[in-house]
Amino acid sequence: MNWEQLLSLKRYGDTNKRLRKEQDETRLGFEVDYDRIIFSSAFRSLQDKTQVIPLSKTDFVHTRLTHSLEVSVVGRSLGRLAGQKILEKHPQLKETHAYQMNDFGAIVAAACLAHDIGNPPFGHSGEKAIGEYFSLGNGKRYKEQLTEKEYQDLIKFEGNANGFKILTENRPGIEGGLRLSYATLGAFIKYPKESLPYKPTKNIGDKKFGIFQTEQKIFEEIAEELGLKTVRKGEFTAYSRHPLAFLVEAADxxxxxxxxxxxxxxxxxxxxxxxxxxxxxxxxxxxxxxxxxxxxxxxxxxxxxxxxxxxxxxxxxxxxxxxxxxxxxxxxxxxxxxxxxxxxxxxxxxxxxxxxxxxQSEDVINKEIAGYKMLSYLLDTYTGAFLPESIALDDSNYNNLVRKSVPKLKIQEGQSVYETLLQLCTYTASLTDGITVASFNKYKGNSI
The missing domain is CATH 1.10.3410.10 (putative deoxyguanosinetriphosphate triphosphohydrolase like domain)
Incomplete structure (x- = not known):
């Protein structure tokens, strides 16, 4: 891998190459990444998501939002300090391409800012609740309708992969998600692999996964543009980490x-x-x-x-x-x-x-138990209301009311069972801790 490629300013849909020496120094491309993340609704929702204590009522305990802001500050320092030495070692980066020390800091800071953007309510317990709904709960009934990789995406639901989806997903009228630079997206991906094989090596990049099947194409495009080293190709895809991903991980x-x-x-x-x-x-x-x-x-x-x-x-x-x-x-x-x-x-x-x-304190465990049950119940409610076979065979008034209650959930014509299930999972993951509680109470009939 080489730094010229790794520092790519390319964004989704670009037809012309973006050159660092042609950048507007008052609004640098890597700094635009930071702005786009911080103004996104997905980032704002982190203010009511667990960092340490779920549903904490104190004003000094960190949320995912304050944690992400602090990680970005630390990441900026890491990037600048490393960038200063890299430019000294590779002077052509500055002399020929006009890269600056602050570019490294801006990339790492933006990736750090987004590093938890895909995390569900109730922290890592929320990830397990979503995954186990499909491996142990009622969601297991869909297994035969999914490929091995698709099922693995669901049973090991991963906040990192969900974050990449949020940052890059095409939506009607919005191509390329937030359209961040490929350098920032590369630094964001701590686990540049799909969900299978599961933990094939002790390599830190194999510890988890960072890509759902729905983002496979854009992931490979980014990896090729950045010149990431291929680890596995063919049936299972994996690349080496972007070097700056190590600094993002260190900041966290x-x-x-x-x-x-x-x-x-x-x-x-x-x-x-x-x-x-x-x-x-x-x-x-x-x-x-x-x-x-x-x-x-x-x-x-x-x-x-x-x-x-x-x-x-x-x-x-x-x-x-x-x-x-x-x-x-x-x-x-x-x-x-x-x-x-x-x-x-x-x-x-x-x-x-x-x-x-x-x-493992009593307060945390008790709230995680409650959160686990809430998320499982919500997934049961959403799958019952939105899966095509449910709508066709059991289109009850309750299911119709559920669909009306979540206008953000739009199932596109021709969408596969996997795509629908993943959409329901990512929607559930987008909920804040407080909205999860309120939604649970609403569907249980406890909020009147």
Whole structure:
């Protein structure tokens, strides 16, 4: 892979090549990507989607929206720092093509901003609820009408693939979704493969999948334009990651490691003094002890340590990325950046505590149980109302009322069972936590 191709400004439907040296510096193409994402309705919906605590009533706990904004800020710094060194190593990028350090930052920031845009309500529990509706629940009845790949898309419903669908999907009057640059879309795709084979290797890019069958064509077009290295071709398609996807992943890792931990402290799920000790271990090489000791308020101490920890991990991630740049460009780097970190032990300690004290807390588990049942019920309601055989054989007044209640759901003539099921899944995934509760109560007759 080479940086000239990887930094492509091409957008869906372009007939002429977009050259970096011809860009308007006051509104750069990669910055337009950021604007299009932040003004999209799918991004706005993240303000009522779970990051740590479902349906939290406190004002300091992060939602998917605040998390995504913070990840984009960290990603911008990662991209700029890495971009500065890449331009020094590959001077033709600047001298011949006019690429700048900030281009790298803008690409990574935009991809980070969108990284959770496809996540369903109630976090990763929501993904499992949708998937298990088809593998264990009433949705299993459709298995014989689907190909192996189509069924896998549903039983392992993936927020990353749904995000790519949102960013690129053709809709009536809207071709190419948000029409982002291919560089940003490449950086967004952390798992550049389809749903099968399932976890074929320990390569980080095979951990999950990033493409539904409906987006296969545009995915391959983007990969070819960017010059991503082919990993598998033919029956099963997979490519190497875009190098900047490693920085997007690192930005997310930094934020959920440090900031979810901070949320746990603010919620009283993790003892303050105990937590501060773990953060101090992470920043022991850069902490200003006298400054830290001068802070008498726990919130101020926590804020200082959080900022120092994020800065420490940004510096570490960029150093690992640059050290392994050649292997990454050759498609030979198969781990996350922090798997190579000298702070790996400290990071694992913090994540372990977050899992035990936050993600598996009674409050989270109880709300995830409720969310799981709600999403399963909604999928039952929607499949009963919208699947062609249901409409033909059992077009009850209830189903007719359900269809009228969701005017956004339009089934196109000639649409396959798979396309309809996936549409129902992506619609359900688009709901916020609050709207999921309200919809569930409405269809159960509890809202009058």
């Amino acid at each position: 890792d930094i934020c959920y490691t440090i900031i979810d931990f901070e949320d746990g402290i603010n919620l009283g799920l993790i003892d303050e003094e105990y937590a501060l000790e773990y953060l101090i271990k992470l920043v022991k090489n850069s902490i200003n002890t006298s400054k830290y000791n001068s802070l008498t308020n726990t919130a101020d101490r926590l804020s200082y340590l959080r900022a120092l920890a994020i800065n420490t991990l940004i510096t570490e991630a960029v150093a690992i990325f640059l050290k392994n740049e050649e292997a990454i460009l050759n498609g030979e780097f198969h781990e996350s950046l922090f798997d190579k970190s000298s702070y790996e032990a400290q990071i694992k300690d913090i994540i372990k505590i977050s899992v035990e004290r936050i993600y």
